[in-house]
Amino acid sequence: MYTCTFDRREGWLTSKRKQVAELAGVSEATVSRVMSGVGPIREETKRRVLEAADRLGYTPSAIARSFVTQRSGNVGVMLPVVPKVHLFSAYYFSEILSGIGHAVEKRGYHLLLQFRQADAAPDYESAFRMRKVDGCLILGAKSDVSEARALRTLHEQGWPFCVVGQRFDEPYDQVDADHREGGRLVAEHLLDSGRKRIALVNGPASFSNSVDRRDGFVDRLRSGGVKFDESLEFTGNYSRKSGYALAETLYERRGEFDAVFAANDRMAIGLMQGLKERGLRAGADYALVGYDDSDASRTTDPPLSTVHVPFFEMGVRAAERLLDGIAGDTEEAGPSAQRLETRFVTRESSRLS
Template identity: 30%
Template sequence: MPIEEKKIPVTIQDVAQLANVSPSTVSKVMNDAPHISSSTRERVRAAASKLNFRPNAIARSLKVKRTATLGLITNDLEGVFTMPMMRGVEEAASNQGFSVFMCNSYGEAAREKNHLEVLLDKQVDGLILMSGYKVRERGAPAMSVGTLPLVYLYQYTRDLAVPCVIPDDQGGGYLGTAHLIGLNRRRVGFINGPTDFEQTHQRLEGYRQALSEAGIPFDPTFIKVGRWEESSGYALAHELMSLPQPPDAIFCASDSLAAGALDALHQLGLRVPEDVALLGYDNRPFSAFQRPPLSTIALPLYEMGRLAGELLLKAIAAGTTQAGVHKVPCYMVKRQSC
């Protein structure tokens, strides 16, 4: 049984008393301030560790007006894209001693506003607004956040003076197309998603770029656009394959599209990848379970989250946020469909 009961919350006063100094001195020691003799420094440290003292972050924050806390509001805590991004920001944050509040707005402005209020009340040092859906352009947050550093994650914005980090979809389109061409396919079809998604243009642009670099003329009849659905992929693959000179490779702008295309190809008795190579996009979990397992262009979700966190931390440290869109490279995951 210990001689003295350990008071549960041990304050700076307690260690000051034990070390026979003033609280201010203890504070200075804990913060490695100069003008403290090494003898008292030692004494204070000893007292602190003996009492197991850890400063109350709340009290500290009140004075220094920093909380080492980030807010992260996502519109989708369910989808498969969110988790790696979250992990990235969590890691970036905790590497620098920051914690992150996780909030889910369900895409509802009212909920987003409410979360923003609470986070602002709790004096977060910065905010990440993250989307779990395919990246779309978005406007201002649901309420003013004053001068609080902000970064958009997986959300595109043209106008706002806010940094946003998104995947490099043009690079991904290029990467996939170039890979297909490298496999000696010169007639590569492209099944795209709806044109009101920014990334469909980017991915197509990458496709054209790879074609042009390889000296292959661009053939508009090889481009099909549908919705982000398996049935679209199925129908459009049929259209492509009934062309007088059908493609020997199909690049789909999403894995669902590719899954549909795969069905169509099977139905036509075509072998994948021998007769036509198939490539998806997004690296959705199910793509590994197709027959054959689908090659696909992966979104760099973890890296995006990490970058978003680091940008935010930098903005907080610097006191200035540099707007602009930050694109992080997609990468290829090779399986057996091409």
């Protein structure tokens, strides 16, 4: 339960426990009880022992420190399990998690990843009840009844949490990108390029990203004097496979559109591949724009125009907001909803020759 050093000259283990006891002004037995978390100890005594231990490099176990501070030292990241999807290869999740890890490590916390089945009702509160985490970051949330109930429970119980990448109207800490602006940027680029018959390949409406991107896109078309043709709106599931599958439908309607906006790069790349196999090339026969600015968007043929989303920064901001709340360092009177800026990236897929 504590760290010792081995004195090779005497051939026996020497403990710093006695030094800690002398510095803290307590007995060695008290030091042992504090470190092991056994027996009733006054809060002031616990603090003195831990401060002395830190000064002397005497490191208590995580369990003992948790007992004293009433904290686990863990930040939970709640993720959905998506069948047949390699979650950590998805640019969206990998970048956000990298940002979270960067911020959490700097603050001396550890990450605890917890997965749930995508079709199961979430139970975020159990991680708090079992003292596994001091706060949690929620990724992959959807706008449905079970999600709303789980988040409301966390909020009512006062557990620290922050939702990343999903917008809710309730007063929760949230960090996301400004996807309405992102959709608007896509429409503006295509309108400036002379495109007026634009198909939309969107994600499920249960994700606020899908709704916000569509709203910004359609609003900018309308302000530019172009009516969006809802018959040219198609729904995928943000996977490359779903974009590829929709290529057949769009090919059958190839004379009805001159551009396609796919709501993420994975669907755009799948669509690009499927249409290319049928003889239609992005950047020559139609303009194509994706969304996310993933690594893969730079290596497609042709390179994919897209919207840059600061996923890494989203992870950093969310983790910092959560940890500030745990430490009581937030200046705001209540929860905050942060929206980070997006920007358009022009590449060859939307530059019609």
